Amino acid sequence: MNASVNAVKTSNKRTFREWLSSRDGQKVLVISAFLIIPMILLMVFTYIPFAEMVKFSFYNMKYIGARKFVGFKNYAKVFSRSDCFGALKLSLYYMGGSVVQLSLALYLATILSFKVKGGDLFKGFMFFPFLINGIAIGFIFKFFYTRGFVFDTVLQWCGFELNNLPYWLKDRSINNISLVGTSVWRYFGQNMVLFIGAIMSVDSELYEAAMLDGANKFQQFKYIIMPSIKTIFVLNVILSISGSLSAFEPPFVITDGANGTGTYFVVMHEIAHTQQKVGLASAMAVVLLLIIFTVTILQKLFFKYVFKDGTQ
């Protein structure tokens, strides 16, 4: 009996060692060795802080000092305060902006993917804003929109009178549109480059065949280009919609969220850092995450439906 148990033990040990030196074992070993560093980084810098933040959202706390457990009170506040959800309305401006941004990007990408004189130069110029730091863009546009500065001067060359021009950041009916303009200017180049990349992968014989069949450029776009870039298109739409829900840099740098331009993120920043209500701000972050999840799932379903219809 004893002997047999021993035998089993040793054979087990041996098989584990054997398994380790076998092809399967080596595979697992190599995979985990390669994965361990990125996984640790992901855990330490994403998931653990996120779990902490979720924990914070149940406390009434500042960065320093005592914490008090309050359950779902912070969440109730997020929904009852007018400034938290009111700020989400501003996201509609940014969503509107992302529609303009994507159509502009798609239009230019389609034109530039055909043979155009100086095409690469244009691509470079239009992609350039994406390379500038967001804070720097904020400062550029602060001066750009200042009364009588760059934008007003350019418009005056075009024949506008200074007195008829609005105050781009002071006038509440227009200041959010001015801010959205800066983010469109910054990001449409990036979207365009992604679109061009996708369009390039279309087999050029398809165009020739389409031309032989007498299809015009618009028909080529509709039946060849659109279906082949739909993955990238959906990706871009999802990214820009979730981006517009979490818009931060333009209002933060240009107007500091004042004068009715405080987006959800700016309000959250204000609550977390000026008012030091870390719990409430964490709850806001969790709520925003849930909203983004919901919106993304809805979009997925929407596109599934729309593209099924379009391609068949």
Added chain:
Amino acid sequence: MKLKKVLAISLASVMALSFAACGNAKTGAPAATTDGSAADGAEATGGESKGADVAEVLGDIPSYTQLDLSQYGDTAGSIKFLHHKTDRAEDGTMDKLVAEFNKEFPNIKVEMEAVTDYAQDSLLRLSTGDWGDVMFIPAVDKVDLEQYFMPLDSLDNLSKELNFVDTWEYNGLCYGIPYMANAQGVLYNKAVFEKAGINELPKTPTEYLEDLKIIKEKTDAIPLYTNYAAGWTMGAWDAYIGNVSNGDDTFMQQKFVHTAEPFKDPGDDTGIYNLYRILYDAVAQGLVEDDYTTTDWESSKGMLNRGEIATMVLGSWAYAQMQEAGDKPEDIGYMPFPMTVGGTQYVSAGGDYNYCINVNSSDENKLASLIFVKWMVEKSNWCYNEGGYTVVKNGKNPDMYAAFDGCTVLSDAPSKPGEETYLNDMNAESELSFNAGGNDKVQRIVEAAATGSEKLDDIFADWTKKWNESQEELGISVDY
């Protein structure tokens, strides 16, 4: 085999670490007991002093007033100083100060770090504990002071030699000393006032608004520059609450949180109501810059200097910067805030940021830090050079304060014992954040006046509602 090796090595390292931890605990323990016995002795001798005794807490390190700088010339140490004066770090002033310091104390090495967004970043740094030895106290609660900072001396000792040291007093011990003090007044351009024919400085909000109108009519200057876009420049209006607006040095720290209607119009051109009425009326009557959303703080300095701006409501610390910003430093003037309470014009003066020392630093570094702080306060002349109101008792004041003759200088009395956190709590709960970064509430006044969306009374009604709700939420009694 390899697995075993790895296991063995990690086990060994874990054990080694735990031994090291034991060692630390052991070396730490006797130090604690000696502290304890010293404390016993101190209690036996001076048991009647209020709160904790400073010698008991400090152990071997001398307190601020005991420290005789001339006897510590060969002290060695390497300390780090975290501060917010990025502009002074860039123009080399900070390096010069340390070079001067090292002439007297060559063995103390001072490393400095300037932080741009100090009010926020310093709090984060503080919560990590890894920030250095000397810093400026950010907005912490007084009850937490002893957890982070070393007491510098008792309030009784320190207040004999220095002004404005009660800001960070807790249980009779002071944890911070201001690097300079500010008086709260109004910056103005003398040449513009002369051109407009204003010979006498305004003394009440109504007079001030009339003067602004005259300036608008007779000169091209912007009568009152709000600096709306920068944000903090709007929050600066809070500094006149209490001492200036009510002529009462106990208002801000003691009565404010217990007041039912702090924003009511007292009807005699005083109070918080009329303080903000200046701003509201000036904006409504077009006496401020045309497009307030695109103001730029840096260029506003030069504009005041050149006479394109007539007045700006900012603390005295800004005076030197305005003078440096252009060719006409002699045109910059500083006047008391135009508000007269019961026939007297009050000026609020108080410490700026306070030096403090890390309670968790080593004893050598604590001593070196204390030497550095004392030298900076008393020998460096930094306060005078920055145009600060003197921190050292009977020290020399810069000439700019000449217009303050005849005014009564007040500084906020500290909060009552046990109520130290009330103002911070109320500020956070109501989100009005008086003197604590509540810029958006003042910006709201400008927006309301410009667009006509809200009346001043509506805004104050909303503030009062928030204030009262917070009093209820926090259980703070309403006594006034």
